[in-house]
Amino acid sequence: MNTPEAVAAAGPLAHPAAGVPDLVAAEDVLLFVNAAITATGQREFHSDADAQRLSLDFLHTSVRVNYRRVYAASLALDINHHNAALIVRALLETAGEASDEERRTEGRLIAARLALLPPPRVYRLFGELRRAKVNNRRTRAIMRDWLAARPDLGHDAVKYRAGLKTAARHIHLRCRQEAEPLPETGEFLFRPGRSRRYEHRLLDAWRRAxxxxxxxxxxxxxxxxxxxxxxxxxxxxxxxxxxxxxxxxxxxxxxxxxVVGDRRPDVDLTAMPLTRLASYVLSLGFTQRAERRAELTGALRAAARRAAGAHAGSWGRVHAVLDDSFSSSGSGQKRRRPLAVALACHHLLEALAAPGAYRGLWTSGAGDALLVRPWGPTPLGARILDALEPGPGGAAPDRLVIVSDGWDNAPAGLAGEVLRVWRQRLDPGRRTAAVHVNPVYDADGFDVRRLAAGVATAGIRDAEDLPALVEIARFAEGRAGPEELYAYLDRRVARFTGEGGTA
Known part of the structure; x- marks a missing residue:
């Protein structure tokens, strides 16, 4: 186990564990990034919530102790909110293990990440810190700065009353009459019912309601x-x-x-994020999807074009294998989430590919993406063989993208063997770039399930992150060394905290 002093002496984001090969350290980093992107501590199809939480807690502790600088740098990546909150809490609870330089960097990262988290999650995090009796000066300053940056504390006092009250008590926030910007907040929180009228519109509306x-x-x-x-x-x-x-x-x-009868909903579906829109589409029955085909397909394609951005049309010929097997139904806590990611990736890959150069293959053999449902086994091997077939004109695909939870079972192991033989004998020059993106965390393996050693696997939470994940996947595939990985993390940290250029 490394001491904080040894970590601090290792440089900005260099591997801090003396005597451990850099390649192993890089693999550990990528393993943690995959988990931080996909795992939420909730039940998945193949593992329950307790197993998920235990596995994730172990992984967080291991990476924090051995690679603290990289652990903090993960806040600058596209990790999910659950893991971002876990990282912030762990860094604040163990501030004594960090050097002065590390604490300064961590403070900037924490402030930047808290600004992106939903307010309810931040208030819940503050409550956890209070119950854990984490009350050092840095923690109080971070909480105070976050509250000061809130656009309307009166709104928060009404909507997140318990959370704001807990935070104010923990950091001894002054809410006296002369306090700015809302002198009434303290009275509303700590002496409710004393005032006959509040100047703030929402505070008074709560009283009158x-x-x-x-x-x-x-x-x-x-x-x-x-x-x-x-x-x-x-x-x-x-x-x-x-x-x-x-x-x-x-x-x-x-x-x-x-929605009553045939009346159209008043929600602008074209403004919704791609993966959330895909989840909404899958929540509709087959009849509703068919009746609203033009509207839903148009909204999905518009969201995909927005997500593709400058990458639109730049990926050349793209063939995709998309998992709609029964396990893509997810769990009671994450209903149809894996299938929603696959549907969103289907439309995003269509936008990323050159015009007319995309081919999407569902494991069930479905030909209508709008009507997919979780059904049947997972014949990934057979579908990968189909995807590797040359497209129009006899040209091989430039990219092969597999979106699956990795539970290849029809027959088991065929996908890995197909990819191994293809990579070693048919395409050793890597003319086709292959990547497997997995939306499901495997609690037993402390990672997302992989299909083959020669094909990079990256965890994915939202389809919108796909272009960035492909960049990370090149490190897992071995096409870029550990030094490049740490340099990439340095750039992401600099950009995230507003101290550097683009990554």
């Missing part, structure tokens, strides 16, 4: 729902009145309740 039905829809939707139930408001009437103040996600969640 206890006895005045008209004030209910002035509140944030999640708060207004409770008051609406208390006043016995009809659901349809409440949703109609609350619509102007609902967020895009809240509108989506309540959309089916508000």
């Amino acid at each position: 206890h006895y005045e039905q008209g004030a209910v829809t002035e509140l944030p939707f999640s708060v207004a729902e409770g008051f609406a139930a208390k006043h016995g408001m009809k659901r349809e009437v409440f949703l109609k009145r609350a619509a102007p103040r609902m967020t895009r996600l809240e509108r989506l969640r309540t959309q089916e309740q508000r």
